[in-house]
Amino acid sequence: MKDYSDDLAALRRRLDEARVYLRIDELREARPQLEVEASRPDLWDDADQARKVTGELSSVVEDIELYERLEGGIADGETLFELGREEADDSVEAEIAEALEALGTDFGELELRALFTGEHDDSDALCELQSGEGGADAQDWTEMLLRMYLRWAERSGFEVELAEASAGSEAGLSSASFVVRGRHAYGRLRSEHGVHRLVRISPFNAQGKRQTAFAALKVTPFLDDVPDIEIDEKDLRVDTYRSSGAGGQHVNVTDSAVRITHLPTGVVTSCQNERSQHQNKDVAMQMLRAKLAERQREEREAELSAIRGEQRSVGFGSQIRSYVLQPYQMVKDLRSEHETGNVDAVLDGALDGFMEAYLRWERSASDPAAE
Known part of the structure; x- marks a missing residue:
């Protein structure tokens, strides 16, 4: 069975980098307060503020969920690789390769966000x-x-x-x-x-x-x-x-x-x-x-x-x-x-x-x- 250790380790490094440039820890701290604000019954009394809050919450949720989906995909790939190697089961090799290719594509899209470094790029x-x-x-x-x-x-x-x-x-x-x-x-x-x-x-x-x-x-x-x-x-x-x-x-x-x-x-x-x-x-x-x-x-x-x-x-x-x-x-x-x-x-x-x-x-x- 092909050794995918290096490929999986490389994806882990990219995930660690994404945690930093997406500011995942900060987003997780900010999410509960934004959810409280977005659920206020009088939110839409001020339409501009409502759009600002809901837009910010949507962006926060989007980044967190994408990060967690990638984290889960890597964990699944690592588990599948370890099981295949322990049981000498070559039949999972194609599945691992397909999963790694999909993760690579997702990371490419994610890393594009790292290019939005301008002060107003979110605007x-x-x-x-x-x-x-x-x-x-x-x-x-x-x-x-x-x-x-x-x-x-x-x-x-x-x-x-x-x-x-x-x-x-x-x-x-x-x-x-x-x-x-x-x-x-x-x-x-x-x-x-x-x-x-x-x-x-x-x-x-x-x-x-x-x-x-x-x-x-x-x-x-x-x-x-x-x-x-x-x-x-x-x-x-x-x-x-x-x-x-x-x-x-x-x-x-x-x-x-x-x-x-x-x-x-x-x-x-x-x-x-x-x-x-x-x-x-x-x-x-x-x-x-x-x-x-x-x-x-x-x-x-x-x-x-x-x-x-x-x-x-x-x-x-x-x-x-x-x-x-x-x-x-x-x-x-x-x-x-x-x-x-x-x-x-x-x-x-x-x-x-x-x-x-x-x-x-x-x-x-x-x-x-x-x-």
Whole structure:
């Protein structure tokens, strides 16, 4: 019978490491109090606090149960191996090998969480798309990217709130803003922050020529509670307007769209997808606080890349990723060098491979000994 001692010992070491970076002991201490808070009959009197408590409890339970499932799987594998070795029973070898393979896969998913080391990686994400160079193709590309991220969020179990989408002058969208809610939403989507380049035969070119188009995605941590951000109403200009219904099914056509301009900084937010002007203003104000908090962090750390990475012009030479449909098919990230030939799958939201490759690239770039 094959000796699986080293394999099982390696899994034990990985489990010990997981206990540390998941802070399992702290989570077990925190769980009872969170369960008490979540069971309070008046919990939902404050919806924001209720979402915070239930979300935190869900994350704690998820990490503890995953750790315990892996711990149990290793213990079962060790027991099976010892029994097989004592009884010289080779028939259990295939079962042990299958169990070890499954545990390895589970550990791979678990260890991805160790890459979420940023201050706000657990947070929701405010995402803003903006068309760049490329005319009608860039506006069409912006709408394609919006669909790609909405599909990714749907496939990944995240909630999405589309705040605003503005029709392009020729086609597609000139801009769009949306919030992605769920654990590690920002931690994953920050890998997408930057300029995205599309190369294809242009449907807007009568000669059928190849066209290059650009659009940018800006990703900011979307914090429900930003206590250190004080906004004076005198510093705001609030405009109301009728939404254009840009993006077809994406946006409700209403008379209550709101645009807020923070005059001292020039930061602008808008929302047109809620049912009332009051709701649109509340969402736009929350987006404004998140953007101003981001601005404060950038100024405090004096380095834009500390939170979102470098912001560059939305045109040639600035892209983080290229999506080539002609003359061949390829999506390639220019930072991690992760690539795939299945362009259709990526445009339909299959982005996890690119996100994980970026996080691993980021860790190796900051700590070469980590890889």
